[in-house]
Amino acid sequence: MNETGTMTLETAATDVLQEAQQDLASGIEHAFSSSFPEHDCRLETIGQPLPDFVRGTYYLNGPARFGAGEFSWRHWLDGDGMVSALRFEKEMIRVRSRYVRSRKFQEEQNAGRPLFRTFGTAFPGSQLNRAHNGLESPVNVSVYPFEGRLLAFGEQGLPWELDPETLETRGQFTFGGRLNDASPFSAHPKFDAETGEMFNFGIFFSAQTPRLYFYCLQNGEMRYRKSVPLEYPCSVHDFSISSNYAIFYLSPYLLDINGLLKEGKTVMESLRWEPERGSRLLVLDRKTGEPIISLPVGNRHCLHLINSFEQGERLIVDVVEYDEPLYGYYQPIPDLFSNVSQGGPVRLVIDLQSREIIERIALDYLKAPDFPATDPRRAMHSYDELWMLGISTTGRPGRKFFDQLVHARWDQHSVGDIYQCPPMRYLGGEPVFIGEPGSGNGVVICQEFDAAARKSSFLVFEAARVAPGPVTRIPLDDLLYLGFHAGFRFG
Ligand SMILES: [Fe+2]
Incomplete structure (x- = not known):
């Protein structure tokens, strides 16, 4: 303001510029790296021991490869999918994470460069899927156990089957040949x-x-x-x-x-x-x-x-x-x-x-x-x-x-019940509710991405009261991609 209380045009323009340039997610660029490492290791917990009913596997899918060489993808849905499995046993927690070796992933890996158009990125000669009716799926949205199998899904494409334990990719899943590349198929199947x-x-x-x-x-x-x-x-x-x-x-x-x-x-x-x-x-x-x-x-x-x-x-x-x-x-x-x-x-x-x-x-x-x-x-x-x-x-x-x-x-x-992350920490992955058998109680798991420390953790909250923060933290030694959808399979 000047002495008369009027904002000068110059000051106003600077304020507008500063307003437009606010960085409200400092360090979030680390969540969109060219690639993230695969994991296979034991994890320890910090805080309260996990309740006994948390026995089973938490699965998470999300985009985890946003570049190849000099090339970078533009859109969050563009990255190749990686699936993580957090296995909760009585004496041990183990995390495995592996890229889905989809057709897109393998062919681009072999070529050493991007080949396929993605949701938000095109380039000269970028290819569509084999049926020429859409994108070649990066298989990066969701993951569901199905009849003893584990299926990873992308936006509008057939799922890919993974080994539920090792997460090795077994191949595209066609439901016994009943569906094919020309069948539009969403990432959100529903199960009864x-x-x-x-x-x-x-x-x-x-x-x-x-x-x-x-x-x-x-x-x-x-x-x-x-x-x-x-x-x-x-x-x-x-x-x-x-x-x-x-x-x-x-x-x-x-x-x-x-x-x-x-x-x-x-x-x-x-x-x-x-x-x-x-x-x-x-x-x-x-x-x-x-x-x-x-x-x-x-x-x-x-x-x-x-x-x-x-x-x-x-x-x-x-x-x-x-x-x-x-x-x-x-x-x-x-x-x-x-x-x-x-x-x-x-x-x-x-x-x-x-x-x-x-x-x-x-x-x-x-x-x-x-x-x-x-x-x-x-x-x-x-x-x-x-x-x-x-x-x-x-x-x-x-x-x-x-x-x-x-x-x-x-x-x-x-x-009235909101957990607020500290600065430079972000949350990822659909919150997953794990219920105590015979009661309405349970815990909720989601991911934390600490951009300052460059480390990820899984956070476990009391489902009924999240505002005080996680009761248990399961830290990794490095950063894990930010996931989209997740789920839990008991046993
Ligand atoms: Fe979704």
């Missing part, structure tokens, strides 16, 4: 442990006849494969199931497939956000895959759903909504989330008779949370608690990253 069913979907991004393929597999067979017409060819990442329904939140984030297939563009360059078209909630009958309800649901974007369940004639669908899509804020590496929009968990209550949304309950946490997780035993059932990662500096310009573990309850609209 009682029926043994596995559901998944994929989008056929035709401009003229966009469709959603919906798959139901059971006992090694394809029980059905449905083709559901879509209003527009939209990007869909996740869905949800309840006892009788499959629920999709379709946001108007349109993919121009010709840009990708014919014009050499990336997926990112081919996506357009057209909120004026409105979003829709699509409900399919789980028994048949037939669509039964399609409802307007505002004009926001949903990346992940949290859980769905039925109560009499009501269907409750819990989602995380944002003002606009997140993918544009996964770039340019390493400056992520610079102007990320607000967002937060929302509960939608649908009357199945009148086919209307009769209630909309928003939690008061809007700091662009993602990777929502619940007690897996409450999947498809009424539940109250969820955990997710949040970005404390949402709303301020400048790169930023997840630095809060948020524990929320639907019965308390305000969120």
Whole structure:
């Protein structure tokens, strides 16, 4: 301000510049290295001993190779997937981490240079997949145990099978030849442990006849494969199931497939956000895959759903909504989330008779949370608690990253249990709830990335009370890539 109290133009311009240049994620560039080492070693714990019920394997997948030679990828979804297994035994914790030796990984390794176009990076001559209908998958989003196997998934592509113990890559998994490279297949299959069913979907991004393929597999067979017409060819990442329904939140984030297939563009360059078209909630009958309800649901974007369940004639669908899509804020590496929009968990209550949304309950946490997780035993059932990662500096310009573990309850609209990381420490990996048998208690595990010390740890929190910080820390000697999705297999 000058003596008259008026801000000079020069000062204002400097302030704007400084505002634009805020670094709210100091050191986060170390999370996007050309490569991360593979691990196979024992780990020790610091703090409280782990409860006896934590016996089994925590699996995590995420992008872990962001460059080759002089070349660097631009987008968080571009990196080649690495899967980690944290094995909890009575006397020992062991970590293994290995790259998925996907076709993309192997062919680029052999060539000594990038060959394939990725979600956010193209270069002259960059190739698509063998079916020429999309990207060659970097297999970097999620990992799920399935019928004694371990399957690693990327965005829209067939999974790759890994040895559940050694994490050696066994090969692309085609479900006994029932699916192939031309089959769109998401990274978020859903499993019903009682029926043994596995559901998944994929989008056929035709401009003229966009469709959603919906798959139901059971006992090694394809029980059905449905083709559901879509209003527009939209990007869909996740869905949800309840006892009788499959629920999709379709946001108007349109993919121009010709840009990708014919014009050499990336997926990112081919996506357009057209909120004026409105979003829709699509409900399919789980028994048949037939669509039964399609409802307007505002004009926001949903990346992940949290859980769905039925109560009499009501269907409750819990989602995380944002003002606009997140993918544009996964770039340019390493400056992520610079102007990320607000967002937060929302509960939608649908009357199945009148086919209307009769209630909309928003939690008061809007700091662009993602990777929502619940007690897996409450999947498809009424539940109250969820955990997710949040970005404390949402709303301020400048790169930023997840630095809060948020524990929320639907019965308390305000969120009162939040763990805040110290400066230069960040969180990664979907928080995983591990429940004590016979009780609602449990622990939550997620990753910590210490950019100052250049070391990663796994953090274990009391699920009911995360704000005081982790009760147990499991440190590594070096940095582990920041993961996307994770899960736990008992035994
Ligand atoms: Fe996801």
